[in-house]
Amino acid sequence: xxxxxxxxxxxxxxxxGPADGPATxxxxxxxxxxxxxxxxxxxxxxxxxxxxxPFLRGFGATRFLSAETPRSGExxxxxxxxxxxxxxxxxxxxxxGGYDWGGRAACIVSALWPERVQGLxxxxxxxxxxxxxxxxxxxxxxxxxxxWYQYYFHSExxxxxxxxxxxxxxxxxxxxxxxxxxxDAATFDRSAAAFDNPDFVEIVIHSYRxxxxxxxxxxxxxxxxxxxxxxxxxSVPTIVLLGADDGVDPPSPIDxxxxxxxxxxxxxxxxxxxxxxxxxxxxxxxEAVLDLTRYAG
Numbered sequence: 001x002x003x004x005x006x007x008x009x010x011x012x013x014x015x016x017g018p019a020d021g022p023a024t025x026x027x028x029x030x031x032x033x034x035x036x037x038x039x040x041x042x043x044x045x046x047x048x049x050x051x052x053x054p055f056l057r058g059f060g061a062t063r064f065l066s067a068e069t070p071r072s073g074e075x076x077x078x079x080x081x082x083x084x085x086x087x088x089x090x091x092x093x094x095x096x097g098g099y100d101w102g103g104r105a106a107c108i109v110s111a112l113w114p115e116r117v118q119g120l121x122x123x124x125x126x127x128x129x130x131x132x133x134x135x136x137x138x139x140x141x142x143x144x145x146x147x148w149y150q151y152y153f154h155s156e157x158x159x160x161x162x163x164x165x166x167x168x169x170x171x172x173x174x175x176x177x178x179x180x181x182x183x184d185a186a187t188f189d190r191s192a193a194a195f196d197n198p199d200f201v202e203i204v205i206h207s208y209r210x211x212x213x214x215x216x217x218x219x220x221x222x223x224x225x226x227x228x229x230x231x232x233x234x235s236v237p238t239i240v241l242l243g244a245d246d247g248v249d250p251p252s253p254i255d256x257x258x259x260x261x262x263x264x265x266x267x268x269x270x271x272x273x274x275x276x277x278x279x280x281x282x283x284x285x286x287e288a289v290l291d292l293t294r295y296a297g
Contacts, residue, residue, distance in 0.1 A: 001013070001014055001061065002014075002015055003061065004085070004088045004089060005065065005088060006081065006084035006085045006087070006088035006089075007080060007081060007083075007084030007085075007088075008064060008065055008066065008069045008084075008220075009057060009062055009063065009064060009065060009081060009084070010062065010063045010064075010065060011054050011055065011062050011081070011084075011085055011088070012054065012055045012060055012061035012062045012063075013034075013052050013053060013054035013055065013085070014034050014037075014041070014051075014052070014053045014054075015050070015051065015052050015053075016041045016042070016044075016045040016050075016051045017041070017044065017045030017048065017049050017050045017051045018045075018048060018050060019050060020050070021045075021048045021049045021050040022048070022049055022050065022094075022095065022118070022293060023049075023050050023052065023089075023091045023093070023094035023095070024044055024049045024050065024051050024052070024094060024095045024096075024097065024289055025051075025052045025053075025054070025082070025085070025086070025091070025094045025095070025096050025097070025106075026040065026041065026051060026052070026053045026096075026097045026098065026102070026278070027053075027054065027056065027082065027096070027097070027098035027099075027101070027102025027103070027105050027106055028053070028055075028056065028059070028098070028099075028100070028101070028102045029098070029099050029100020029101045029102050029103065029275075029276075030100055030101050030204060030207070031166075031170040031173055031174075031191075031195060031204075032100070032191055032276055032279070033055060033059055033060055033191040033193075033194035033195075034053045034054070034055055034060065034194070035187075035190050035191050035279070036099075036191070036276055036278050036279040037051070037053045037278050037279070037282075037285075038279075039278075039279070039282035039286075040278050040282045040285050040286045040289075041053060043282065043283070043286040044286055044289060044290070047286075047290060049095075049289070049293075052085075052089065052091075052094075054081075054082075054085055055194060055197075056078065056081070056101060056102065056105075057071075057073070057077065057078070057081055057199065057203055058071070058073065058197050058199045058200045058202070058203030058204065059194045059195070059197050059200065060193075060194040060197060061197075062197070063197075063199075064199065069218075070218040070220075071199050071202040071203050071206060072203070072206055072210070072217055072218040072221065073101075073202075073203040073204060073205075073206040073207025073208075073210065074206065074207065074210045074211070074217040074218065074221060074225065075104050075105075075108060075129065075130050075211070075225075075228060076108070076217065076218075076221035076222075076224035076225045076228060077217075077218060077221050078101055078102075078104055078105035078108065079104070079105050079108030079109055079112065079224060079228075080221060080224060081105065082096075082105040082106065082108070082109050083109055083113060083116070086109075086116055091116075092116070093115070093116055093117065093118050094116065094117065094118060095117070095118045095119045095120075095121070095289055095292055095293060096109060096110060096117055096119075096120050096121070097120070097121035097122075097123075097278075097285065097288070097289055098121070098122065098123065099122075099123030099124060099241075099275070099276070099277055099278065100123075100124070100275065101207070103122050103123050103124055103128045104128045104129065104130070106120055106121075106122060106128075107120070107122055107127065107128040107129050107234060108129060108224075108228065110234045110235075110236045110238070111129060111228075111232040111233065111234045111235075112224070112227055112228075112232060114234070114235045114236050117236045118236070118237075118292070118293070119236055119237040119238065119239075119289075119292030119293070119295065120234065120236050120237070120238040120239070120292075121238075121239050121240075121241060121285065121288045121289055121292065122238060122239075122240050122241070123240075123241045123242070123243070123277045123278070123285075124240075124242065124246075124249045124275075125240075125242070125249060125251075125252065125256070125257050126238070126240035126242075126255070126257035126258070126260075126261070126267065127234065127257035127260040127261070129228055129231065129232075130211050130228070131229075131231055132210075132211060132212075132213055132225075132229065133213075133229055135211060135212045135213050136212075136213070146247070146248050146249075147248075149173060149208075150208045150211075150212070153204065153205055153208040153209065154208065154209055154212070154214065158205075159201065159205050162201050162204060162205065163201050166192075166195050166200070166201070167188075167192050167195070170188075170192060170195060171188055171192075174188060174276070176247045176248065177246065177247040177248045177274055177275035177276070178243075178245065178246075178247065178273075178274025178275050178276050178280060179245055179247050179274060180245045180272060180274060181245075181273075181274050181276065181279075181280045231260070233260050233261065233262050234260055234261050234262070234263075235261075235262045235263050236263055237263045237264040237265075237292055237295050238261050238263065238264070238265050238266070239265075239266045239267075239268065239288040239291060239292060240257070240265070240266070240267045240268065241268050241270055241273075241277055241284060241285065241288055242267070242268070242269045242270065243269075243270055243273035243274045243275060243277045243280070243281075244269050244270060244271045244272065244273060245271075245272065245273060245274045246273070246274050246275045246277075247274060247275060248275055249275060251269050255267055264295060266291075268284070268288070270284045
């Protein structure tokens with residue numbers, strides 16, 4: 001594991017593959033960590049890619065440089081962290097891949113700074129940028145039920161559960177979101193160590209409360225949030241991967257997100273995969289990254 005000062009953070013990251021290979025930055029979600037990409041990076045490194053997998057803010061060994069920095073989990077913070085990491089590592093252009101929170105960071109950089117992105121692999125419905133102005137619009141009852149944990153985190157009871165019972169809660173989430181993934185205790189424990197970060201609870205709670213417009217964000221990211229409020233299009237080559245068995249974000253038969261992508265675009269539904277797609281079906285994720293590299297070439 002390596003670390004680098006980037007923006008307001010000392011970001012911890014795993015790097016594999018040749019230093020002169022095409023840069024590929026892979027980003028995990030909540031509640032997961034860098035181990036989601038262990039098999040993916042092994043395949044990509046063997047194909048000559050320089051793979052960088054950072055711990056997001058609030059996870060693992062990533063730390064804030066100052067105690068005074070707000071512990072924000074808002075989407076703009078995640079995007080800014082990724083851009084700062086590219087700058088700190090002197091990466092002019094990279095292929096970005098991610099899911100959940102990490103997919104949001106990758107989508108934000110792809111939308112706002114496309115000159116830094118060779119291609120995008122986005123898991124889930126694809127366009128992973130929150131429309132906070134519309135956060136009060138009700139969804140279908142089925143969708144609302146899948147978001148129980150977000151409403152739970154709006155309460156002090158939910159905060160205490162995350163603080164006091166985080167392993168039990170996160171294990172339950174893993175099982176709900178990936179019902180066909182037979183992970184064992186050792187696999188979960190390896191990732192759950194990342195949840196012991198001292199800022200984990202505060203950042204997670206802020207993330208889920210901010211996205212509903214319930215609490216303010218960090219003023220340092222107000223400019224980025226204003227740009228995201230316009231729901232900018234993504235103009236880089238993109239492959240969207242959807243786990244057929246995703247328990248929280250199941251594939252829709254209609255691609256409502258396609259309109260936000262203006263470059264080459266491919267939507268793939270991956271059988272046997274749930275929400276943690278790169279760890280459950282690493283072959284499909286690695287293939288998407290390699291396909292984007294071939295397209296760019």
